[in-house]
Amino acid sequence: xxxxxxxxxxxxxxxxxxxxxxxxxxxxxxxxxxxxxxxxxxxxxxxxxxxxxxxxxxxxxxxxxxxxxxxxxxxxxxxxxxxxxxxxxxxxxxxxxxxxxxxxxxxxxxxxxxxxxxxxxxxxxxxxxxxxxxxxxxxxxxxxxxxxxxxxxxxxxxxxxxxxxxxxxxxxxxxxxxxxxxxxxxxxxxxxxxxxxxxxxxxxxxxxxxxxxxxxxxxxxxxxxxxxxxxxxxxxxxxxxxxxxxxxxxxxxxxxxxxxxxxx
Numbered sequence: 128x129x130x131x132x133x134x135x136x137x138x139x140x141x142x143x144x145x146x147x148x149x150x151x152x153x154x155x156x157x158x159x160x161x162x163x164x165x166x167x168x169x170x171x172x173x174x175x176x177x178x179x180x181x182x183x184x185x186x187x188x189x190x191x192x193x194x195x196x197x198x199x200x201x202x203x204x205x206x207x208x209x210x211x212x213x214x215x216x217x218x219x220x221x222x223x224x225x226x227x228x229x230x231x232x233x234x235x236x237x238x239x240x241x242x243x244x245x246x247x248x249x250x251x252x253x254x255x256x257x258x259x260x261x262x263x264x265x266x267x268x269x270x271x272x273x274x275x276x277x278x279x280x281x282x283x284x285x286x287x288x289x290x291x292x293x294x295x296x297x298x299x300x301x302x303x304x305x306x307x308x309x310x311x312x313x314x315x316x317x318x319x320x321x322x323x324x325x326x327x328x329x330x331x332x333x334x335x336x337x338x339x340x341x342x343x344x345x346x347x348x349x350x351x352x353x354x355x356x357x358x359x360x361x362x363x364x365x366x367x368x369x370x371x372x373x374x375x376x377x378x379x380x381x382x383x384x385x386x387x388x389x390x391x
Contacts, residue, residue: 132176132182132184133173133202134154134173134174135154135171135172135174135202136154136155136171136172137169137170138161138165139164139167139168139169139170140168140169141169141388142168142211142233142388143168143170143171143212144169144170144211144213144382145172145173145202145211145232146161146164146170146171146172146219147175147199147214147215147216147219148173148175148178148179148216148217148218148219149215149217149218149220149241149368149369150218150256150309150312150315150316151256151260151312152178152179152216152219152305152306152369153179153180153302153305154172154174154179155301155302155305156216157371158298158371163375163376163379163383164379164382167386167388167389168212168388171206171208171211173199175199175218175222175311176188176311177310177311177314177315178305178312179309182310183310183311188310188311189311189314189318190318191318191322192222192225192322193225194318195315196226196231200226200229200231210233212232212236212386213226213232213234213236214235214236214237214238214385215235215237215238216239216368216369217239217343217368218241218315218319220237220238220239220241220334221237221241221242223235223236223237224237224240224242224328224355225324225326227326227328227330227332228328229326230330232330233330233386234330235328235331235385236332236335236385236386237332237335238335238371238378238381239336239340239342239343239363239368239370240343241324241343242322242323242324243323243324243347243350243351243354248343249319249320249322250320252342252343253319253320255286255341256316257316259286259287260309262303263303263304263307267300270300271296271300274296275296280294285341286341286342286367286368287341287342287367287368287369288368288372289337289339289365289366289367289373290365290367293372293373294372328357328358331359331385331387332357332358332359332385333360333361334360334361335360335363335370335378335381336360336361336362337363337366338362338363338364338366339365339366340366341367341368342367342368348360348362359385363381
């Protein structure tokens with residue numbers, strides 16, 4: 128834990144790479160790609176304030192995107208990181224792009240980032256995630272039975288993952304606990320209702336979208352291309368909203384191409 132009360136997992140060596148999860152998730156969302164990324168980078172996977180095992184800040188959860196970005200920049204300072212590379216998914220993808228626009232990072236990879244949807248699409252995403260959060264409050268034996276059955280696991284997780292049966296039972300249970308116990312979920316969801324990305328990064332940026340994303344649908348990638356004309360835009364074919372589980376090798380390759388590690 129750092130001086131700014133943020134929990135993280137750190138592995139590897141090399142140029143620092145910070146990984147940021149989505150709303151209601153935790154650093155372990157990146158587990159499928161951590162070791163691959165750590166072959167080239169000093170990887171720091173973060174539990175954002177009020178999510179995972181990171182406590183809610185004493186002053187309360189970040190009230191808006193600038194507050195979330197400021198918390199991550201504070202973490203950079205606490206860890207002695209100067210303009211690290213960053214990758215994020217969903218909410219974390221939006222934070223990654225905002226950090227790039229602020230010149231606080233060396234590169235940014237955004238996987239199905241928030242900030243490119245209509246108000247109706249955002250309401251849809253938050254409604255689906257809230258329903259999943261309510262379902263995560265089922266007794267753990269019930270969840271274990273649900274996730275342990277391949278057909279029921281597909282039904283339960285099919286909105287988030289395109290290939291739910293690639294997720295281990297222990298990972299599914301840990302994700303459910305993280306979503307259930309996400310103390311900043313409501314505050315961050317409320318603060319993000321009017322958010323739209325409007326920055327202009329000058330560092331290398333990749334926006335990669337799961338073609339089977341059912342939370343922030345793939346059609347939103349078209350708006351991202353319009354707003355970020357100088358970025359690299361990629362399709363994550365066959366992947367859902369959290370592509371790290373659906374295709375770890377593809378996701379790791381996209382991130383390493385953005386940081387320049389694969390060209391080294």
